[in-house]
Amino acid sequence: MTFKLPVLPYEMNALEPYISAKTLEFHYGKHHQTYVDNLNKLIQGTEFANMPLEDIVKKSYGKPEYAGIFNNAAQVWNHTFFWNSMSPQGGHEPQGELKDKINKKFGSYEKFKEEFKTAATTQFGSGWAWLVEDEKGELQVIKTSNADTPIAHNFKPIITCDVWEHAYYLDYQNRRADFVSAFLDHLVKY
Ligand code: MN
Numbered sequence: 001m002t003f004k005l006p007v008l009p010y011e012m013n014a015l016e017p018y019i020s021a022k023t024l025e026f027h028y029g030k031h032h033q034t035y036v037d038n039l040n041k042l043i044q045g046t047e048f049a050n051m052p053l054e055d056i057v058k059k060s061y062g063k064p065e066y067a068g069i070f071n072n073a074a075q076v077w078n079h080t081f082f083w084n085s086m087s088p089q090g091g092h093e094p095q096g097e098l099k100d101k102i103n104k105k106f107g108s109y110e111k112f113k114e115e116f117k118t119a120a121t122t123q124f125g126s127g128w129a130w131l132v133e134d135e136k137g138e139l140q141v142i143k144t145s146n147a148d149t150p151i152a153h154n155f156k157p158i159i160t161c162d163v164w165e166h167a168y169y170l171d172y173q174n175r176r177a178d179f180v181s182a183f184l185d186h187l188v189k190y
Contacts, residue, residue, distance in 0.1 A: 001043075001050050005036050006080050014088040018182040023170045031166055032079040039072040053077055054151060061152040074147040078128060078160065085159040087189035094190035098158070105139045112141070113184050116161075119143040120180040126164040129180070132157050159188055 008028055013021040039056075043049050048056045048069055056073040060066035093099060093109045106112035112131075120129035123143040130142050132155035139158075142150065150157045161167075161183045168179035 001052075002040050003036050003053065003076060005033050006083075008083055010086075010088055015086060015187060018171075018186045019086075019168075020171050023168070026170070027162075027166055028079070028083065032076070035072045035075040035079065039069070039076055042069045042072060048073075057149060057151055070152075071147040074149045074152065077151065078147065078149050079162070081157055082128075082160050082162045085161070085189060086183070086187040088187075090189040091184070091186040092188075098190055101139050115141045116184065117177065117180050120161050120163050121177050123163050128160050128162055130155075130157055130160045159190060161188075 005028075008024070012024045012028075015024065043051075043056065046069070048060065048066075051059070053073060053076060056069065057077055060070035060073060063070070094102065099109070102109055102112050106115060116129055116131060119141050120143065123129060123145070125145065127143055127145040127148070130144065130150055132140050132142055132150045134140050135154055140155070142155070143163075144150065161180060163176060163180070168176060172179040
């Protein structure tokens with residue numbers, strides 16, 4: 001199977017002024033594309049060659065001999081999920097069942113946002129902040145390092161924010177907290 005860069009669900013400039021077209025040109029057009037290209041090269045002629053992406057992530061996880069395959073497969077998956085966690089019309093509290101679950105777990109949407117922001121800003125180095133459902137269907141805010149991804153741990157991701165420096169440095173330099181606030185207040189889509 002040859003993987004392709006998925007179509008971005010909005011125009012490159014659609015998330016401005018919170019994420020610039022310049023950032024998306026590099027982040028989506030270069031970083032995400034490179035993970036796709038590397039993955040296609042690495043799986044050639046291996047047992048992973050004909051697997052769906054999620055299976056590659058799960059079956060290469062935790063195996064040092066497949067670290068390169070895991071890192072690139074998980075980054076392909078994580079980035080696609082991240083683009084779909086945002087919308088130019090985003091930044092609103094979810095409705096319905098998810099709203100109820102958030103209120104029950106965190107007390108309020110504001111408290112959830114604080115916990116998510118803490119996870120995103122305390123992830124030391126590169127990684128991701130997530131809202132997930134665990135195996136019991138309970139919501140959790142978690143952070144993962146580098147390419148690590150909740151789908152390797154049997155969690156069901158609901159939203160994610162990329163906190164690698166390449167996600168925000170052109171627009172926010174070292175101000176990761178401002179980027180995460182912009183994500184939560186203006187972009188996040190459930
Ligand atoms: Mn990224």
